[in-house]
Amino acid sequence: MNAFYGFIRKEFLHILRDRRTMIILFGMPLAQLIIFGYAIRNELNYTGIAILDQSRDEQSSLITDKIAASGYFDVTAWLDHPDQIEDIFRSGTSRLVLVIGSGFERERHRYGISEIQIITDASNPNMAQLAQSYVMAIIRDTSPSQPSGLIPEVRMVYNPALRSANLFVPGLIAIILMLVSTLMTSIAITREKETGTMEVLLASPLSPLVIILGKVLPYLILSLINVVTVLLTAQFIFEVPFAGSYIHFFLQAGLFTLVALCLGILISTITNSQQVAMMIALAGLLLPTILLSGFIFAVENMPYPLEIFSNIVPARWFLVIVKGIMLKGSSIGILWNETLILIGMLIVLVAVSARKFQIRLE
């Protein structure tokens, strides 16, 4: 026990000694949460539109004025000829072009109907659809009609205002905790190998499991400090509601960071240079964690093999837990499934790390 205590103390000193890393560890997650919490949105905010109005009559200018004044679109160009559309898209100044044919008003008088065409640059499919639906709504608005038939009254549950912050902040918490925690421990053991202090550790009476625990514990405490600051930011800066229990949240966050830290340890035991360890922890985890956790793209909508593959991404389960606790106020009775999976992952990671831990150096 005494040896264990001494080891933990050594680890703490190592971490605390490096002031710069400490600042980075605590400052960066916070900075990221604040920037992304404000910047990441999924509705349309402001985009470029080009208008090809061959008619230029009263009716058509009514529509184009309305679009220019809507606040969503920046009219970047007035075109004279359809041939110019291609250039507009290729130079990237507009995402869509509104085409009004000649004789817009005349046709409406004669045939009772006139046509408007929206051409989108669908190299960004999501933006194309979004911008198209906004333009259509604006155009339809120019001639309102009485509602009739079935009228859907839509209510968004758990996030009535569809606030982007409520959607993305829980996801950011999961991703930032995951990546920072894994990074911290991923080089913990590799570093000892690379700088040559591993021999000293191995010559000591500490067993592999104790070494692993000793490496994880200090970082767990640091990570929990991050959990607190991130949660405070979410609540006070982004005003994300917190419907569930704080104790439940901290226990779950602790469990999740343990999983991430142990994943880092596993990377650390199987690599022998810090560069390789970092490449695996960073380049290997960054995109999968963002993409397969359900942070932006819902897991249920992915192709079936990917949906199965996403099950091994810890952040995918924690995301369900965070959103459940924060937005829905879910209790452990509803989230036990996700919790058990995280516990299972933790056990597997610790067991594999302890087994892979080599007590001999080459």
Added chain:
Amino acid sequence: MRMLYFMLKKEFLQIFRNKMMLPILFVMPIIQLLILANAATFELKSIPIHIVDQDRTQLSRHIISSMSASDFFEVHEIGTSTSNAINAMDRNKVKAIVVLPAGMEKDLMLLGSSNVQVMIDAVDGYAAGISQQYITRLLTELDISSVKPIVDITPSNMGKGGLRITWSHWYNPTLDYIPFMVPGILVVLVSMIGGFLSGMNVVREREIGTMEQLNVTPITRWVFIAGKLLPFWIIALLELIFGLTVAAVVFNLLSQGSILLILGSAGVFMVVVLGLGLFVSTISDTQQQAMFITWFIMVLFILMGGLFTPIDSMPLWAQQLTLVNPMAWYIDLMRRVMLTGAGLEHVWKSIVVLGGMGIVVLGAAIMRFRKFA
């Protein structure tokens, strides 16, 4: 020149001496490309839905059967109790609830319209928005002529001032996400290799102490910097070629524009990334610090680069902030060249901006860089 040759030789030997490096540099990114390009989709498979039918009329049965018949919905349960439905939503069993209130059919006959309550689980933002569109469309476009109204109902598409709106989606008529994601993911993978490794490589010499050995050699500062950066510049470009080939073979995604333009601009973009890596190395003492700083910059670049969430969606200040993000510029350039077939005359501005960034960043890094610890 001879000195540079030996320096490069040493660097390449050091990089590939590590058996794990080759797979990490070439296999891992490609696997990620193959898997992740498929992950990004905003299409919904089918929305699990709970219908609460309190009306129990011909109309409500009509709505239920059209929802069951639609591929967009998977009717999970049909009940009469709203609280049961909400309970199911709490347990993540259903994503939307449609409540058909008692007297719905009567209202429609007498008043010409009736309300249907729709509750959507808005925990998943995109999905909620799309669910709303699907459900609204189904309800408003439902053929309700079988319910003979007393009041005349005008179909909803009439009375819009006789305006027909048509649309066409250029370059990607089926709104497929793979062509959209592949160029972006390629950019990220290539810059991760360049950005992380170049910075760490320099710090490593300092941390392990081999910097002193280099100091006593006649290698000049310039040769040292060139020797450290050139290998990653070459590796990154090779990787891009490899990635483009895989994209062409697997996803059948051939660039509409010139490949030379892509590679040439990648060369400029990599100068910015490598310059950043070198700069980070000058402000860190250990590989750990270098790693965290690079990580911070990378995540910032990726999430603010328009790769997943479009830049047009960001608030204006954030949109302006992306102007200093080289990754945003390059992802946009890649997409335009690969998908719309833009040529040099369309993208020269982006290349000039990237070149300017490269000069500033690399210049600052070289100014700060000291060979002597």
